[in-house]
Amino acid sequence: MTSLEDRLREAYGAVTDPVREDDLPGLYPRHRTRRRARFGAFAPLAAAAAVVAAIGIAVAVPRLASSPGRPAVPAAPGAEAAAPPFALILNRPDSRGDQGPLVVVSAATGRVTGRVPDPRRGTTWYDAAPAGSGTRFVLAATPARGGGLCKPTYLYTLTLSASGASASLTPWTVPVVHAEIGSIAASADGSTVAFAAAPCHSPDQQIGVIRGQTVKTWQEPALLSADSLSLSADGSALGYAESGAGQGTVRVLDTRSAAGSATAASKIVYTYPIGARAPSVTLGAAGTTMYVYWMTGPGGLHLTGTLAGYRIGPGGVQGTLFRRTMPAGLSVSRAGGQVLAWGQGVALYLADPVTGKATRVRAAWTDSWQIFW
Amino acid sequence: MLAGEDRRELLAAVDALPRRQREVLALKYFLDLGEQDIAAILGISRGAVASTGSRALSALARRLGEES
Numbered sequence: 001m002t003s004l005e006d007r008l009r010e011a012y013g014a015v016t017d018p019v020r021e022d023d024l025p026g027l028y029p030r031h032r033t034r035r036r037a038r039f040g041a042f043a044p045l046a047a048a049a050a051v052v053a054a055i056g057i058a059v060a061v062p063r064l065a066s067s068p069g070r071p072a073v074p075a076a077p078g079a080e081a082a083a084p085p086f087a088l089i090l091n092r093p094d095s096r097g098d099q100g101p102l103v104v105v106s107a108a109t110g111r112v113t114g115r116v117p118d119p120r121r122g123t124t125w126y127d128a129a130p131a132g133s134g135t136r137f138v139l140a141a142t143p144a145r146g147g148g149l150c151k152p153t154y155l156y157t158l159t160l161s162a163s164g165a166s167a168s169l170t171p172w173t174v175p176v177v178h179a180e181i182g183s184i185a186a187s188a189d190g191s192t193v194a195f196a197a198a199p200c201h202s203p204d205q206q207i208g209v210i211r212g213q214t215v216k217t218w219q220e221p222a223l224l225s226a227d228s229l230s231l232s233a234d235g236s237a238l239g240y241a242e243s244g245a246g247q248g249t250v251r252v253l254d255t256r257s258a259a260g261s262a263t264a265a266s267k268i269v270y271t272y273p274i275g276a277r278a279p280s281v282t283l284g285a286a287g288t289t290m291y292v293y294w295m296t297g298p299g300g301l302h303l304t305g306t307l308a309g310y311r312i313g314p315g316g317v318q319g320t321l322f323r324r325t326m327p328a329g330l331s332v333s334r335a336g337g338q339v340l341a342w343g344q345g346v347a348l349y350l351a352d353p354v355t356g357k358a359t360r361v362r363a364a365w366t367d368s369w370q371i372f373w
Numbered sequence: 374m375l376a377g378e379d380r381r382e383l384l385a386a387v388d389a390l391p392r393r394q395r396e397v398l399a400l401k402y403f404l405d406l407g408e409q410d411i412a413a414i415l416g417i418s419r420g421a422v423a424s425t426g427s428r429a430l431s432a433l434a435r436r437l438g439e440e441s
Binding site: 004005007008009010011012013014127144182183198225227228241243277278279280295303328329330331343344345346369370 | 379380383384387391392393398399402403405408409412413414415417418419421423424425427430433434435437
């Protein structure tokens with residue numbers, strides 16, 4: 001039996017090769033066989049068009065194949081705390097599709113200080129969000145098997161001891177998110193959690209906030225997606241990168257607003273440069289600063305990353321803290337008072353929230369599947 | 374080499390995935406693109422590409438395991 005990945009490659013290739021050449025005249029050069037070579041042979045615009053078309057076809061191919069007959073008070077950013085003492089690392093899924101163990105690691109030594117077993121039989125850790133204390137995290141788990149694609153997400157609060165061991169794991173009393181969440185963020189005290197998810201049987205995305213016993217949701221517009229969520233320390237402001245309409249923006253949503261439309265409940269505070277790729281964002285803890293990262297360039301090995309910090313207010317950007325070049329392939333989040341810029345297999349940086357000075361740290365963590373710090 | 378029935382079963386399982394997961398799988402296994410390229414094309418972070426792809430594979434493995 002070949003691996004699932006090999007089977008996917010073969011299935012896509014077998015079914016789509018006849019479709020692509022006939023249905024996309026002019027988009028692909030003739031007499032080339034390797035798909036990567038075909039993609040890489042074009043100017044960026046044509047390549048992007050080809051990829052968009054290919055996505056449409058490749059995403060639609062299973063349908064063709066399976067159909068009959070065809071296969072508040074602004075705080076000075078410098079006053080924020082340093083990076084927390086512990087991080088969580090979630091390792092890659094194993095060959096059976098399960099995720100590896102969730103471990104606690106010391107920021108000072110890099111060593112494993114604790115392990116967090118799966119919360120109960122048949123479930124597995126899925127995502128996490130650090131709270132502001134440095135020893136508290138909100139964890140998300142889903143059933144490891146069964147439940148089809150409409151599995152619920154169960155939330156827990158993990159509290160660490162001073163030595164980084166798992167001291168307590170407390171289930172939330174309102175654990176029911178009827179979807180596999182895509183990104184979560186927590187307030188400083190861990191009492192408010194925001195998430196993005198594609199609800200069961202729906203093609204469009206929702207943003208949700210759980211506070212106490214209440215779950216409130218806002219609908220993302222069709223074809224747009226929210227990613228890179230972060231909450232201010234008090235949980236009142238939710239920042240996220242919205243993309244999908246040709247240009248990315250950063251929106252800040254007032255989590256106290258009425259449920260409904262995410263567009264109506266949020267404001268655009270930043271627009272990424274035209275051509276920016278893979279935008280990510282994180283709010284500072286006070287909600288008055290924002291750190292964005294994006295890539296520009298023709299693609300492949302020629303991309304350049306940019307990390308920038310801004311002061312923001314109700315009207316958008318109010319001033320620039322810094323703007324600097326970084327390696328490509330990163331995304332930003334917050335590690336306490338520091339800006340975390342991490343790219344799986346690329347590098348892990350902590351950046352000063354005022355000057356943007358970035359220090360490469362913990363190379364051994366770089367290849368982790370997910371890091372929550 | 375996959376038999377036709379196996380291929381149809383696999384692609385039917387792919388079809389049942391959320392759209393974003395199908396996109397990531399198509400870009401990765403059809404166009405052989407790396408995570409960085411996929412992130413750039415879809416306008417999402419590289420971490421989101423990694424997690425989406427892994428979740429898609431995990432969901433596929435579960436689904437195929439259940440149905441076999």
